[in-house]
Amino acid sequence: MQGVSKDYAVQMHGITKYFGPLRVLDDVNLDIKKGEIHAILGENGAGKSTLMNILYGMYNPDYGKIYLNGQETYIGKPSAAISQGIGMVHQHFMLVDKFTVLQNIVLGNETTDFFGVLNMRKARKKVIEIIKKYGMKVDLKEKVKNLSVGMQQKVEILKALYRGAEVLILDEPTAVLTPMEVDELLETMQNLKKDGKTIIIITHKLKEIKKSAETCTIIRKGQFIDRVNVADETEQSLAEKMVGRQIKLFVDKKEMTPGDTIFEIQNLSVRCERGIETVKNLSMKIRGGEIYGLAGIEGNGQTELLQCILGRRYADSGKIIMHGKEIQNTNTRNVLDSKISFIHADRHKYGCILDMSVADNVIMEKYREKPFSVNGFLNHEERDKFTKQIIETYDVRPAKCRHQKIRNLSGGNQQKLVIGREIANNPDLLIAVQPTRGLDVGAIEFVHRMLVNLRDQGKAVLLISLELDEILNLSDKIAVIYGGEIVGEFDQKEADEHKVGLLMAGGKGE
Numbered sequence: 001m002q003g004v005s006k007d008y009a010v011q012m013h014g015i016t017k018y019f020g021p022l023r024v025l026d027d028v029n030l031d032i033k034k035g036e037i038h039a040i041l042g043e044n045g046a047g048k049s050t051l052m053n054i055l056y057g058m059y060n061p062d063y064g065k066i067y068l069n070g071q072e073t074y075i076g077k078p079s080a081a082i083s084q085g086i087g088m089v090h091q092h093f094m095l096v097d098k099f100t101v102l103q104n105i106v107l108g109n110e111t112t113d114f115f116g117v118l119n120m121r122k123a124r125k126k127v128i129e130i131i132k133k134y135g136m137k138v139d140l141k142e143k144v145k146n147l148s149v150g151m152q153q154k155v156e157i158l159k160a161l162y163r164g165a166e167v168l169i170l171d172e173p174t175a176v177l178t179p180m181e182v183d184e185l186l187e188t189m190q191n192l193k194k195d196g197k198t199i200i201i202i203t204h205k206l207k208e209i210k211k212s213a214e215t216c217t218i219i220r221k222g223q224f225i226d227r228v229n230v231a232d233e234t235e236q237s238l239a240e241k242m243v244g245r246q247i248k249l250f251v252d253k254k255e256m257t258p259g260d261t262i263f264e265i266q267n268l269s270v271r272c273e274r275g276i277e278t279v280k281n282l283s284m285k286i287r288g289g290e291i292y293g294l295a296g297i298e299g300n301g302q303t304e305l306l307q308c309i310l311g312r313r314y315a316d317s318g319k320i321i322m323h324g325k326e327i328q329n330t331n332t333r334n335v336l337d338s339k340i341s342f343i344h345a346d347r348h349k350y351g352c353i354l355d356m357s358v359a360d361n362v363i364m365e366k367y368r369e370k371p372f373s374v375n376g377f378l379n380h381e382e383r384d385k386f387t388k389q390i391i392e393t394y395d396v397r398p399a400k401c402r403h404q405k406i407r408n409l410s411g412g413n414q415q416k417l418v419i420g421r422e423i424a425n426n427p428d429l430l431i432a433v434q435p436t437r438g439l440d441v442g443a444i445e446f447v448h449r450m451l452v453n454l455r456d457q458g459k460a461v462l463l464i465s466l467e468l469d470e471i472l473n474l475s476d477k478i479a480v481i482y483g484g485e486i487v488g489e490f491d492q493k494e495a496d497e498h499k500v501g502l503l504m505a506g507g508k509g510e
């Protein structure tokens with residue numbers, strides 16, 4: 001804990017917070033100098049979002065004090081945080097789809113003239129000034145529903161700046177971005193810093209902390225662990241402080257012993273909504289005991305390919321073959337019945353139903369089957385037994401979460417449940433799409449180990465990821481998709497970041 005001083009934009013001392021009986025934060029300290037980029041590092045469920053939600057007035061702490069610029073203050077609600085110069089971009093955005101970018105930025109803080117009439121022209125001028133000042137690229141007229149996630153995030157940042165944020169909190173901002181968007185964000189952060197803004201960034205990505213932050217606070221299981229100068233730390237030392245044990249940042253796996261081809265795609269062509277052929281004459285073969293990594297930048301046909309495999313989109317031509325049987329143009333039920341399981345990139349949209357309990361989510365696909373259903377009635381005991389088993393095997397925290405809404409779990413723990421559920425289906429092919437998106441290193445290590453275990457059992461894994469590091473690290477075979485085509489295929493040994501990255505960007509190999 002640092003002494004209270006006006007050199008610090010934010011100081012939070014002795015913060016303790018309970019959710020019911022659960023102590024989520026226990027005497028946590030945070031000290032952030034003015035004009036600094038400060039990272040908050042901690043595993044999933046460590047309490048990072050809760051701490052920041054307290055600063056943003058979404059929650060009140062049970063104990064502890066908050067000082068802004070050396071003055072003790074009471075925040076209590078977001079509007080009070082905003083009026084004291086604190087802005088926050090949440091993990092899940094809060095924009096209105098139907099409105100334009102400008103409308104979203106202005107919403108809730110409308111500039112009115114004398115007669116209370118909304119002055120959009122003035123608002124627009126102010127927004128344009130901010131955009132220019134920080135070198136952001138945004139189209140104010142576009143509707144939010146047409147924007148990429150990266151763009152939506154810019155709108156959220158603009159919204160906070162428009163409201164006069166001097167301290168900007170970014171809650172895992174890079175989890176949903178492509179590598180190029182990440183670089184852009186890091187640049188925007190530097191521009192904000194140059195202008196004297198204070199930035200708090202929550203991220204699990206050690207590389208990004210090293211690249212952007214000057215100081216970092218580490219919390220573990222709701223407790224303050226350390227406040228460090230980033231320059232004095234390595235990725236490894238940061239990771240170990242975060243999880244409290246030694247950790248492997250690289251996947252440990254033995255030489256593969258490939259079996260027969262389990263899954264095959266032959267000359268597949270698929271069109272997107274607009275009728276454009278976004279998967280072109282694509283072929284691949286995945287053997288048992290093999291992790292097949294598909295690298296590519298978002299929007300190169302991955303979505304349509306997946307939808308087609310899942311039976312949600314028609315193939316114009318070509319075949320999808322599982323265990324020698326054609327499954328293209330059937331339906332999702334049939335695909336799952338052929339022993340394929342999916343881990344979706346967007347676990348909130350497809351992976352689970354947020355307002356259902358953990359237990360109900362775990363048996364979501366199976367509740368009609370034995371032993372969960374008996375004469376049309378749900379067998380609660382069997383459901384709970386099965387759920388308990390998954391919670392234990394996959395170290396889901398908190399361990400007694402069976403009857404909680406899955407919404408209340410952190411992203412990493414939600415993902416562990418989804419993965420546990422899918423692996424429990426005993427698939428012969430697991431399709432994992434961005435399986436570690438938004439997870440911290442501890443959880444990533446765990447998920448990777450699960451995929452490698454499955455491969456070591458002779459199963460096939462199709463890994464689709466935008467994280468090139470993850471693909472290179474984990475896959476036995478690496479293919480690159482660009483413009484809907486496979487433009488290169490490598491064994492792990494021959495692949496490197498440069499070769500694969502070049503193909504991903506549409507360059508020619510060698």
Ligand SMILES: Nc1ncnc2c1ncn2[C@@H]1O[C@H](COP(=O)(O)OP(=O)(O)O)[C@@H](O)[C@H]1O
Pocket residue numbers: 019024042043044045046047048049050051397398408409410411
């Ligand atoms: N509204 C809530 N009600 C009950 N428990 C919550 C709520 N929000 C978060 N939690 C719990 O508090 C802990 C910390 O969560 P969070 O601050 O979101 O962690 P982090 O952002 O570090 O991943 C987790 O165990 C989570 O399940």
Ligand SMILES: [Mg+2]
Pocket residue numbers: 048049050091171
């Ligand atoms: Mg969080």
